[in-house]
Amino acid sequence: MATTTVHQITMFLLLLISALASSLAAANVPASRSPDILVAIEEMQKANYFTFVMLINMAPLDLFQANITFLMPNDRTLSRAIIPESDAVNFLLRHTIPSALLFEHLQHFPTGSMIPTSKPDLMLRVTNYGxxxxFLNTSRLISPNICTRGSSVRCHGIDGVLQEATIMANASPPHTATSPPAASAAPPPSADPAPTPPRTGHDSSPLLIPPPAGYGGGSNSSNSGPKWGFSGSHWMCIIHLMMISVYVNLLIIA
Structure with missing residues (x-):
């Protein structure tokens, strides 16, 4: 009778430990990319932006999930750029906007508007001549609306690499043939000062759009310390030791 009870207890403990091991193994499965990111990658490949796709695949899986706009230099442009593997994430952050914007949305930004990138404190200056x-800084948008199938990811092709040194608020607009000509002479002063015109929706003063809610940019100071924990292999070793210990104790009791 005692032998049967010990056997039943042994089987119960083994089943409990196996269930615990399965739950720990499931918890250590790496996260996957969001469906919208995977759909956008397919659209990029169809448009021959293979090098940019390679950079996305080099980045951590959780770097981009949704609500993002990619600004993609083409393969020829990237073949002339030197991008160390350690700088891939920094490069992608410079070439993304933390909001899903079609070209029809971008067209509403007048010249002088500032658009934030996913890299904190780095901005894109809009030059809009149609x-x-x-232009975003000195790079012209040449292939709009490449990514449109997903609901939260957009991407556009540009003709240059957005360098970190130029993505600042004081970046000067590029020179184009359609730029308005400079005035040849200043108008004569009037006797009475002209009244200040009211601000309207067509005001061309710089427009600064804030990042979307929840976008923190920098790291949280509360999470700046080192993180400690056991990996899946460590947990499996501990579980095996527990199983051996239980089995030995039951043999001693029997």
């Missing part, structure tokens, strides 16, 4: 002359 669909064929739309």
């Amino acid at each position: 669909r064929r002359q739309f």
Whole structure:
């Protein structure tokens, strides 16, 4: 009778430990990319932006999930750029906007508007002279709306690499043939000062759009310390030791 009870207890403990091991193994499965990111990658490949896709695949899986706009230099442009593997994440952050924007949305930004990138404190200055002359800093947008199938990811092709040194608020607009000519002479002063015109929706003063809610940019100071924990292999070793200990104790009791 005692032998049967010990056997039942042994089987119960082994089943409990096996269930615990399965739950720990499931918890250590790496996260996957969001469906919208995977759909956008397919659209990039169809448009021959293979090098940019390679950079996305080099980045951590959780770097981009949704609500993002990619600004993609083409393969020829990237073949002339030197991007160390350690700088891939930094490069992608410079070439993304933390909001899903079609070109029809970008066209509403007047010249001088500032758009934030996913890299904190780095901004893109808009120079808007129409669909064929739309610049972000000194890079022209040449292939709009490449990624449109997903609901939260957009991407556009640009003709240059956005360098970190130029993505600042004081970046000067590029020179184009459609730029308005400078005035040849200043108008004569009037006797009475002109009244200040009211601000309207067509005001061309710089427009600064804030990042979306929840976008923190920098790291949280509460999470700045080192993180300690056991990996899946460590947990499996501990579980095996527990199983051996239980089995030995039951043999001693029997």
